[in-house]
Amino acid sequence: xxxxxxxxxxxxLETGCALQDRYQLSFWDALIVAAAKSLSCRYLLTEDLxxxxxxxxxxxxxxxxxxxxxxxxx
Numbered sequence: 001x002x003x004x005x006x007x008x009x010x011x012x013l014e015t016g017c018a019l020q021d022r023y024q025l026s027f028w029d030a031l032i033v034a035a036a037k038s039l040s041c042r043y044l045l046t047e048d049l050x051x052x053x054x055x056x057x058x059x060x061x062x063x064x065x066x067x068x069x070x071x072x073x074x
Contacts, residue, residue, distance in 0.1 A: 006035040023055055033058055043071060 006012065012034045019037075020030035029048065033055050036044050043061050051062040061068060 004039065006039055008035065012038055019055060023053070025049075025055075043068070 008031065012031065015037060016027070016030040016034035019025055019033050020027055023030075025033065032046075033044060036058050037056060041058055044055075044058050045061050045063045045068060047062050047064055049055075049060045051060055051065055053060040061071065
């Protein structure tokens with residue numbers, strides 16, 4: 001439980017649907033971003049989304065292009 005997994009509730013689903021429409025994300029990508037946003041994550045490490053996209057305050061970082069250690073701390 002050290003990872004603090006996020007339960008998908010109504011709030012996450014609503015945020016995910018809004019993100020899906022706003023950024024043309026797949027349903028599952030939108031849910032991942034919504035969960036990250038609900039946990040106040042600043043960065044989302046993934047190679048599946050466009051690097052450097054700011055998705056309502058969650059910055060997409062490709063860990064194969066950018067060293068996560070070089071990112072400013074939260």
